[in-house]
Amino acid sequence: MIMKTFLSLTLAAASLSVSANENSPIRVSTDDTEMVMTVSGNGNLVHNYYGKKFKNVLPYNTKEYREQPDNGAGYAPQAFPAYGGYVMISPALKLIHGDGSHTTHLKYVSHSVTQPEEGVTCTEVKLKDPLYDIELTLIYTAYGKENVITQSARLTNNEGSRLTVENLASTYLPLHADSYYLTHFHGVWATEMQLVEEQLQPGIKSIESKRGVQATQTANPAFLLSLNGPAREDAGEVYGGALAWSGNYKLTFEQDECGRMNVVGGVNDFASTYYLDNGESLTTPEMVWTFSNRGRGQVSRNLHDWIRHHSLSHSDMERPVVLNSWEGAYMDFDEKTITDMIDDAAKIGVEMFVLDDGWFGNGEYARNTDHSGLGDWQVNTQKLPRGIDYLAKHAVKKGLKFGIWIEPEMVNPKSRLAETHPEWIVKSGNRDKLQIRQQWILDLTNPEVQDFIVKTFDDVMGMSRDISYIKWDANRFVTDFGSDYLPADRQSHFWIDYTKGLYSVYDRIRQKHPDVMIQLCSSGGARLDMGALKYHDEFWTSDNTNSLDRIRIQNSTNLFYPAIATASHVSTSPNHQTGMTAPLKYRFDVAMAGRLGLELQPKHLNEEEWAFAQKAIEAYKKIRPIVQFGDLYRLKNPEDGTGWASHQYVSKDGKEAVFFAYSLKYHGRTTFFQTRLKGLDPDKQYRITELNKKDWPSFYGDGKVFPGDYLMNEGISLGIGNNFDSTVLHIEEI
Ligand code: DGJ
Numbered sequence: 001m002i003m004k005t006f007l008s009l010t011l012a013a014a015s016l017s018v019s020a021n022e023n024s025p026i027r028v029s030t031d032d033t034e035m036v037m038t039v040s041g042n043g044n045l046v047h048n049y050y051g052k053k054f055k056n057v058l059p060y061n062t063k064e065y066r067e068q069p070d071n072g073a074g075y076a077p078q079a080f081p082a083y084g085g086y087v088m089i090s091p092a093l094k095l096i097h098g099d100g101s102h103t104t105h106l107k108y109v110s111h112s113v114t115q116p117e118e119g120v121t122c123t124e125v126k127l128k129d130p131l132y133d134i135e136l137t138l139i140y141t142a143y144g145k146e147n148v149i150t151q152s153a154r155l156t157n158n159e160g161s162r163l164t165v166e167n168l169a170s171t172y173l174p175l176h177a178d179s180y181y182l183t184h185f186h187g188v189w190a191t192e193m194q195l196v197e198e199q200l201q202p203g204i205k206s207i208e209s210k211r212g213v214q215a216t217q218t219a220n221p222a223f224l225l226s227l228n229g230p231a232r233e234d235a236g237e238v239y240g241g242a243l244a245w246s247g248n249y250k251l252t253f254e255q256d257e258c259g260r261m262n263v264v265g266g267v268n269d270f271a272s273t274y275y276l277d278n279g280e281s282l283t284t285p286e287m288v289w290t291f292s293n294r295g296r297g298q299v300s301r302n303l304h305d306w307i308r309h310h311s312l313s314h315s316d317m318e319r320p321v322v323l324n325s326w327e328g329a330y331m332d333f334d335e336k337t338i339t340d341m342i343d344d345a346a347k348i349g350v351e352m353f354v355l356d357d358g359w360f361g362n363g364e365y366a367r368n369t370d371h372s373g374l375g376d377w378q379v380n381t382q383k384l385p386r387g388i389d390y391l392a393k394h395a396v397k398k399g400l401k402f403g404i405w406i407e408p409e410m411v412n413p414k415s416r417l418a419e420t421h422p423e424w425i426v427k428s429g430n431r432d433k434l435q436i437r438q439q440w441i442l443d444l445t446n447p448e449v450q451d452f453i454v455k456t457f458d459d460v461m462g463m464s465r466d467i468s469y470i471k472w473d474a475n476r477f478v479t480d481f482g483s484d485y486l487p488a489d490r491q492s493h494f495w496i497d498y499t500k501g502l503y504s505v506y507d508r509i510r511q512k513h514p515d516v517m518i519q520l521c522s523s524g525g526a527r528l529d530m531g532a533l534k535y536h537d538e539f540w541t542s543d544n545t546n547s548l549d550r551i552r553i554q555n556s557t558n559l560f561y562p563a564i565a566t567a568s569h570v571s572t573s574p575n576h577q578t579g580m581t582a583p584l585k586y587r588f589d590v591a592m593a594g595r596l597g598l599e600l601q602p603k604h605l606n607e608e609e610w611a612f613a614q615k616a617i618e619a620y621k622k623i624r625p626i627v628q629f630g631d632l633y634r635l636k637n638p639e640d641g642t643g644w645a646s647h648q649y650v651s652k653d654g655k656e657a658v659f660f661a662y663s664l665k666y667h668g669r670t671t672f673f674q675t676r677l678k679g680l681d682p683d684k685q686y687r688i689t690e691l692n693k694k695d696w697p698s699f700y701g702d703g704k705v706f707p708g709d710y711l712m713n714e715g716i717s718l719g720i721g722n723n724f725d726s727t728v729l730h731i732e733e734i
Pocket of ligand 1: 326356357405473475521522523524540542543
């Protein structure tokens with residue numbers, strides 16, 4: 001049988017019992033949460049519950065309970081509603097069968113439970129249509145400690161003829177409450193992850209992307225859904241969801257006539273009809289779910305833990321402090337510019353130098369502007385006569401690691417690649433190909449293109465044994481989609497097959513180059529999702545390096561994605577994207593809350609700035625394990641209009657914490673900042689040291705010892721309140 005998978009799910013051999021019993025509920029449990037499904041009298045798989053874990057034996061297996069809501073109108077929500085029967089909501093599955101029928105009825109067949117690894121269980125539930133020979137398997141993977149449940153679906157066609165898949169979602173979740181509040185994100189280049197929270201009304205709200213590449217620039221496939229009121233930090237029932245897919249997606253929130261919220265999420269069905277021949281299967285990407293009845297703070301901590309344990313490369317490795325050459329040199333450099341930057345980086349305490357765009361292409365196709373060169377991944381011998389190896393060795397000699405930028409999915413019309421392989425470029429039949437940033441996209445549905453990208457990666461890695469980091473960029477989205485490789489009647493496979501092609505490339509690269517660090521970049525955060533992230537070590541959060549904007553972008557991003565992966569660079573002032581001027585201390589205080597880096601020409605720092613930067617980098621190295629591996633507690637929300645932002649990371653053993661506070665506006669001469677700390681032990685004593693002090697400390701207790709219960713109940717106050725005031729505190733148990 002040919003398997004067509006969106007995403008391959010690797011599961012180890014079964015090690016738990018395998019059982020199928022219609023009369024007892026199917027429980028998918030983590031340490032604190034669970035999902036419950038039952039089989040109703042008519043054979044439907046009913047979704048009963050997702051929330052706090054039950055202590056006692058469930059009453060769901062009584063006949064009364066099972067049959068009462070599953071009345072003739074079909075109100076009991078199915079676990080995976082297919083269009084057909086009484087299903088009137090946006091369905092999770094919509095098929096056209098070989099005989100032209102548009103309806104599907106799914107009935108429970110069996111289920112099994114395996115344990116792919118310690119602390120993880122995988123429950124597979126098989127459903128079938130009594131009339132048509134299709135099989136749908138729902139796959140629930142429960143991560144005990146992290147309280148995360150992922151869901152995906154696999155559809156197999158055994159009908160004997162072609163099956164038309166109009167929609168196959170990853171997840172369906174029905175909820176029932178008095179009101180529902182959705183937190184979601186919109187944006188554009190350099191303004192990613194702008195948070196909106198709204199009360200959902202009867203009807204449909206959708207979040208989606210049709211861009212194929214850069215799918216997350218205008219909206220991220222991650223959301224919070226809070227019941228009975230807006231999401232609070234430490235109280236209330238909040239669901240966190242994130243789709244692990246880097247292509248077109250759609251998340252639909254439909255409040256139906258019963259007041260129920262029906263969440264359906266997965267690959268966008270827009271122009272994406274998929275055909276399965278007999279024997280073929282299609283597996284969806286995973287939807288990542290978590291739930292907390294203690295507010296959105298716990299939702300974030302669950303997802304951060306899950307990403308660090310299951311969905312990030314090298315997640316137990318401390319991330320180095322980076323100097324990236326982009327804003328410091330752009331494409332205007334020669335060998336000396338770069339070796340000087342490396343020398344300065346070494347002196348200031350940086351641990352990794354990354355050579356950004358502009359190092360490749362030759363002659364008329366030299367990459368001196370963004371008009372040419374993409375696709376021609378040979379070193380520019382005029383700019384860098386001794387090649388990449390010379391630069392990488394220079395970095396290593398100075399005690400730094402070396403990284404390099406690529407954008408391998410893209411091609412400039414002005415390149416040798418575009419001339420030699422016009423058939424590799426995404427296009428809609430004979431229509432002219434639109435350019436964005438003077439570039440086109442390579443057609444990753446084509447295995448030859450996939451091979452080319454893998455080879456590009458290999459060749460670049462082959463330029464020096466001292467390359468230990470790759471920045472993978474993608475600077476445009478898909479317009480006028482279409483493929484010379486796909487047959488005319490399979491053009492609608494483009495969206496799914498492109499992303500599958502990308503994942504297959506990532507897989508091959510990861511197998512060949514398991515040690516290299518890879519940054520996920522797409523004009524900043526335009527490809528930030530759990531599907532791509534697992535192949536990477538970190539992401540470039542936004543091309544907007546302006547500290548004031550970064551506070552909000554990073555706050556939203558870190559609702560889901562952890563600080564260890566949040567590349568956050570100190571750039572020059574006035575800021576290149578916004579023109580805003582901000583003190584160096586503020587810029588460092590913001591960047592140190594993520595994976596710290598620099599995005600500037602060190603030569604442009606004056607003596608005082610240099611000394612400050614050197615000390616701040618040194619301080620970061622001390623607090624880095626807490627920021628990168630600790631638990632995040634948000635204290636003041638930059639979105640609440642008060643003009644403050646503050647949060648804290650606490651080490652897993654609770655012995656150390658680091659605290660950040662930022663003033664977002666001028667607060668007047670009399671108001672001051674006060675907040676309670678979180679996550680400490682009330683019975684322990686803590687010494688607090690202020691970091692990155694300018695002239696005097698902003699915390700009255702700098703260097704003093706405080707009891708944990710004082711810090712968590714009375715809290716601390718700070719003498720900050722002007723524009724661009726900020727404080728960083730290191731808190732250590734004594
Ligand atoms: C967009 C990225 O986000 C920037 O950091 C930089 O790498 C440029 N592309 C280079 O073209």
